[in-house]
Amino acid sequence: MEVVQVPVLSDNYVYLAHDGDETAVIDPAVAEPVLAAAAARGWRITQILNTHWHPDHVGANLAIKEATGCQIAGPAGEASKIPGIDRAVADGEQVAVGGAEGVVIDVPGHTAGHNAYYFAGAGVLFCGDTLFALGCGRLFEGTPGQMHASLAKLMALPDATRVYCAHEYTQANARFAVTVEPGNAALAERVVAIDAARASGRPTVPSTIRLERATNPFVRARDVAEFAARRAAKDAFRG
Ligand code: ZN
Numbered sequence: 001m002e003v004v005q006v007p008v009l010s011d012n013y014v015y016l017a018h019d020g021d022e023t024a025v026i027d028p029a030v031a032e033p034v035l036a037a038a039a040a041r042g043w044r045i046t047q048i049l050n051t052h053w054h055p056d057h058v059g060a061n062l063a064i065k066e067a068t069g070c071q072i073a074g075p076a077g078e079a080s081k082i083p084g085i086d087r088a089v090a091d092g093e094q095v096a097v098g099g100a101e102g103v104v105i106d107v108p109g110h111t112a113g114h115n116a117y118y119f120a121g122a123g124v125l126f127c128g129d130t131l132f133a134l135g136c137g138r139l140f141e142g143t144p145g146q147m148h149a150s151l152a153k154l155m156a157l158p159d160a161t162r163v164y165c166a167h168e169y170t171q172a173n174a175r176f177a178v179t180v181e182p183g184n185a186a187l188a189e190r191v192v193a194i195d196a197a198r199a200s201g202r203p204t205v206p207s208t209i210r211l212e213r214a215t216n217p218f219v220r221a222r223d224v225a226e227f228a229a230r231r232a233a234k235d236a237f238r239g
């Protein structure tokens, strides 16, 4: 499976996932650059996969469906809030892009019905606003316990899994992470690489499960209470 990253708005990433003669769009905030990226490669958009209902993830559902006739799959728990949804999917259900098989992982916390899409053969995870590089989503609709459990599910995926999250928040996340674990050498090394990437205009996404496990203060919290304290501290952090 080939993945193309389309930066849109101030810090969103929309993804094209292509395999065989099919192309999926993950979380289309806007239509034009996404349609252009597909057209430039001669790819036909056949489906949209939404991780959650927030407007910066579903904003172009109807425009892309209108332009391509694609099918839309989104979280069953938020189906009434997903524009143009054709298929509501929940934990353990299969999705496929060409010959690439994926599975839905239910990861509530940022929103109540948030989905992630994991393509095991390709080693690719689309996790929306649940897991970020060095961060995690804000708890708009869920509890710390839910998000802690959701992150634990994602951390059980293979080390080499590439983590395609929906925002370029990494540098701000890094400023907080180093206050939590000032003595973490892997984190310090990662921060240098992040700053270099951003200074030259390169993305810091995708990450990997291995890298998050070693450096992300939210997935490294020992229990729900420590996770909750870190999430609250990050919400209040002005770095
Ligand atoms: Zn969101």
Ligand code: FE
Residues within 6 Å of the ligand: 054, 056, 057, 129, 166, 167
């Ligand atoms: Fe978002």
